[in-house]
Amino acid sequence: MPDDQHGDGAPPSPPEPLLRMVDNLARFHREHEEFYAQAPLRQAAGLQAHSRVLKALADRWSTVGAGEPAEGLAFTGAEDLNAPGLVAEAGVLFMEDGEEPTELKRLRRDLGLLADDSEQTGAWLSGAMERSWETAGSLTTHPALADLAGERHRIIADDWQAAGLLSLIARLLRRALELLARVDFSPAALRLDLAGGRTAPAYLYSASELLDRAADLLAESAALVHGNERRWRTFRARVRELLPE
Template structure:
């Protein structure tokens, strides 16, 4: 009887490995079920700032420089309340606001981060898929292979979403790069074809979609929590017997 049970169960060394993975990857995924939600909220705030500027610049009558004093705020280009909400302030005689530069820099850094995380996760799931397939040789775990493969599928899908998020963020930056944010240049554009608002709207919509996908990614990873718990409980039960 004991010999039959040993044939049904993975060897102790494999059980220890599975238990380790179930423990630490569950903890790792607890972070990635929350961090993208925070990042998505930050992206939405940046998107709202761009839309606020686009709304303002779509209708405002373009004025002349309102003051010769350095660092005076531009009456026409600044959207009401935006400086208090985001720090973005257009000033006479200045170039692109440093807060807009920071916004673009942070979006670029986020694109790099999610691309790297997605690439790592996709590679890890390739290996996890092969390991999970090998567990079919052990009947004691077969009824949980659906749970294990669902975890892998969720993570793999999350990896794909993160790669797409990186693309969306970089394309948004491409669109923002088409705008000269210096007040003098903006006044020329807004007094003519008024293309800056259109670029801003499109860039903000890409940020919105990226935020939505980051939320979907977090939801997929969060779905794994109970599955990891069930899988590890079975492994520990086998270890104890």
């Protein structure tokens, strides 16, 4: 194909290898972002469920009086510690065995894993956008691609913002875990707290509020990435117009 591909003074087409590379990038990164426009929403729903568990327990422990342990009946449910409806909804069951419910241990483990994943994904995405910004700058030297510069840089900006949100989400989750670590979830310790200062509900409410904010930010992250879908289509369609048949 001649440089003046339209024969009417149009800007020369960039080299074909460059166009092929950009076309490949647009195809696979669009598909990658389709995943990341959905996955954070599922994670946000999970955080909201965890937050409801903490709020339900905090509501219960803010008003109920400390009960007496049932001697010799380890698998009996603790009448005072279990929140109404929570056993069926989330499986969190306090029993008279003196142990923290397995479901609460799993909740904290899940939060830790999500914090690690969010931090790692945010760091990777931020680094990728740093490199993408430089690459996008080099495309501006080709006049035939000038009309794509806005679309491409907006994609990068939105992804970079999503990366920052993921890093903040990791911080929120880790601080929530620090708050939960202040609570001894054994029945004996909780009953002492109910009979005394009732600090456990305060820690649970605060931790749940951090989870709520993290869930909101996950949804914002998904919205940012989802907003790029049309931009990727526009970007790729323009590149393919320049490719030789």
